[in-house]
Amino acid sequence: MTLPKIRYFLREALQNLWRFKARHLFSLTIICLSFVTVGVVLSLSSNLRLRSRELARDLTVVVYLTTGAPAAERDAVEAAVRRSPLVGTVRAIGPDQALERFQAGFPDLRDILRNLGANPFPASVEAGLKDPGAAEDSILAFLADLRKLAGVEDVQFNRDWAAKVRGVGRIVEAAGIFLGGILILASFFIISNVIKLNVLARRSEIEILRLVGATNSFIRLPFLIEGVMMGIAGAAASLLIVLVLVTSFPLYLGGSLGALRELLAFRYLSLPQILGLLGGGALVGFLGSLSSIGRFLKI
Amino acid sequence: MIELYHVWKQYQKAPWALSDVTLTIPKGEFCFVTGPSGSGKSTLMKTLYREIVPTEGQVIIGGRNILRIPDHKIHLVRRHMGIVFQDFRLLPHKRVFENVAIALRVLGASPHDLKRKVFIALRMVNLQSKIWEYPTELSYGEQQRVAIARAVVNNPRILLADEPTGNLDPALAHEIFTLFKEINTQGTTVVICTHDKELIRRFGGRVLTLHEGKLHGKDVG
Numbered sequence: 001m002t003l004p005k006i007r008y009f010l011r012e013a014l015q016n017l018w019r020f021k022a023r024h025l026f027s028l029t030i031i032c033l034s035f036v037t038v039g040v041v042l043s044l045s046s047n048l049r050l051r052s053r054e055l056a057r058d059l060t061v062v063v064y065l066t067t068g069a070p071a072a073e074r075d076a077v078e079a080a081v082r083r084s085p086l087v088g089t090v091r092a093i094g095p096d097q098a099l100e101r102f103q104a105g106f107p108d109l110r111d112i113l114r115n116l117g118a119n120p121f122p123a124s125v126e127a128g129l130k131d132p133g134a135a136e137d138s139i140l141a142f143l144a145d146l147r148k149l150a151g152v153e154d155v156q157f158n159r160d161w162a163a164k165v166r167g168v169g170r171i172v173e174a175a176g177i178f179l180g181g182i183l184i185l186a187s188f189f190i191i192s193n194v195i196k197l198n199v200l201a202r203r204s205e206i207e208i209l210r211l212v213g214a215t216n217s218f219i220r221l222p223f224l225i226e227g228v229m230m231g232i233a234g235a236a237a238s239l240l241i242v243l244v245l246v247t248s249f250p251l252y253l254g255g256s257l258g259a260l261r262e263l264l265a266f267r268y269l270s271l272p273q274i275l276g277l278l279g280g281g282a283l284v285g286f287l288g289s290l291s292s293i294g295r296f297l298k299i
Numbered sequence: 300m301i302e303l304y305h306v307w308k309q310y311q312k313a314p315w316a317l318s319d320v321t322l323t324i325p326k327g328e329f330c331f332v333t334g335p336s337g338s339g340k341s342t343l344m345k346t347l348y349r350e351i352v353p354t355e356g357q358v359i360i361g362g363r364n365i366l367r368i369p370d371h372k373i374h375l376v377r378r379h380m381g382i383v384f385q386d387f388r389l390l391p392h393k394r395v396f397e398n399v400a401i402a403l404r405v406l407g408a409s410p411h412d413l414k415r416k417v418f419i420a421l422r423m424v425n426l427q428s429k430i431w432e433y434p435t436e437l438s439y440g441e442q443q444r445v446a447i448a449r450a451v452v453n454n455p456r457i458l459l460a461d462e463p464t465g466n467l468d469p470a471l472a473h474e475i476f477t478l479f480k481e482i483n484t485q486g487t488t489v490v491i492c493t494h495d496k497e498l499i500r501r502f503g504g505r506v507l508t509l510h511e512g513k514l515h516g517k518d519v520g
Contacts, residue, residue, distance in 0.1 A: 002407050019392065208388050211348065212449070213378035214405040216371060 013225035031234025034183030039242035041176025048169030061127040064153045073151030089128035191288030231285020306356030316342040318512035329483040332492045334509035340492045381450025385462035389434040420448040440471035460491045
C-alpha cells in the first residue's frame, strides 16, 4: 500500500468520525466507560496482588507472651525460636514498643488506648523465616512446639493474611473480568451498530466508489480504521479517567482509610497494562467494525 | 470494442427487460441508445458496466467476457470505463477536486499526478475556477460537468452516459453533448442513453433503438 493511499484512508476515517460526531461520541463514551471499569479493576487487583506478594516476602511468626511472664520464661521462648533452623531473624518486642507501633499505625485510635488506661499489648517475639515458601508441615510443627512452651499466650503466623489478600485480589479480578467483559461486549455491539449506520449513511458514496473501480479493501479500510480509532480513543480517554480516579480517590477519602490505605496502594496501571488497554480498545474497534462491514457492506 | 450476444434480462417475474440483444459497438464510436421509458435503456447500460448480470447471453468488453470475471475483480473492468448519470452522483460533502480525484485515488495515483490530471479534466469541462467549491454550490449544468470530469479523468476507453441531460435545460444539454463529442474525438468510445431525439439529430452518430427490450438499429447523420 502506497503512502498517499494510507494518508487518504486516515483522512477519510477522521473526516467521517467528524461528520457523524454525535453517534461517534456516544459510542466513544460507552467504550470509555467499559475500559474505565477494566482499568480500575486492573489497578485494584494488581495492587492487591503486589501487596500479597510483599506480605508473603516478609512472613513472620509472632509469639505473644502472657502478661507478667517471668524473664526466664521469656528468655526460654526466645532461645527456642532462635534454635529453629527455619528462623532467620529474631526480634523481641516489649509491651511499650508494641504500644508505640500501634499508635503510629492507627493514630485515630489513640483516644481509645488513653481511655483504657493500662497498656493492653503483651510482649512478643517476632521471627522472620529464612524461606517463606518452606514446607507447610515443618512450619506447623514449629508453631505447635512454640504453643506448648510456658509463658506463650498465642502464636500467629501471617501467611493467612497474605493468602486472604491474594484471595480478595482474585475476587476483585474475577468480578472485574465479568463486569468489564460484559461492558466490552456492549462496546463491541455499539461499534458494530455505529459502523452499520455509517455504511447505510454512505451508501451512495460506496456506490460511486464501486463504479469508479475501487477494490473491496479500498472501500472497507476507512470503516475499519474508523472502528480502530474509536476503540483507541475510548481506551485512551479511559486511561485518563482511571488516572484521575487513582490520584483523587485516596485524597478524597484522606485519613479515613487508615490501614486500608497501605493495603489499597492506588498505584496507577503499569506500562504493559496501559498498552494492553489501548490494544484491547483497538481490537474491540476493529472486530466491531469488521463484523458490521462483513454483514452490511456486500460489495 | 463492445459486443453483446443474445443478451436477455428478466427482473423476477416482470416481462423481459432485454430480449435477445445482440450488438457490436466498435472502438471509438459515438453511439446513442434511445427508446421510450421502460424500453430497457438503463438495463442495457447497467449490463455494460456489470451492475446487473443478464439472465442469458454474453457481454464482451475489450475482448474480455465480463460475465466470467469474478466479483472481486470487476473493478479492473470498471477502471477502463467512465460512467455519467442523470443525477450526477457527486459526493456533496467533498469539494469538486475530491469528487474528480476519487477516480484516480482508487488507482493509487501519486499526489503530483493526481493534481495534474484533475486540473486537466476540470479545465476540459471549463470548471477549473470551481475546483475548491462544493457540488451544492454549483448549478446543475456545472455539477454534470464535474461528473463528466470524474468519468474522464483517468482516460477511460469507454464512456457510458445514462440520461446525462435529463435534469438539464436544452442549452445546457447541448453544452454537455458537445463535451461528449470532444471526448469521442480523442478516441474514447461514447455510449449515451437518451430519449432526446432533437439532440440525437443534431449531434449525429449511430442510434440503437430499444423497444420493450428489443433492439432496432439504424444509423443517423
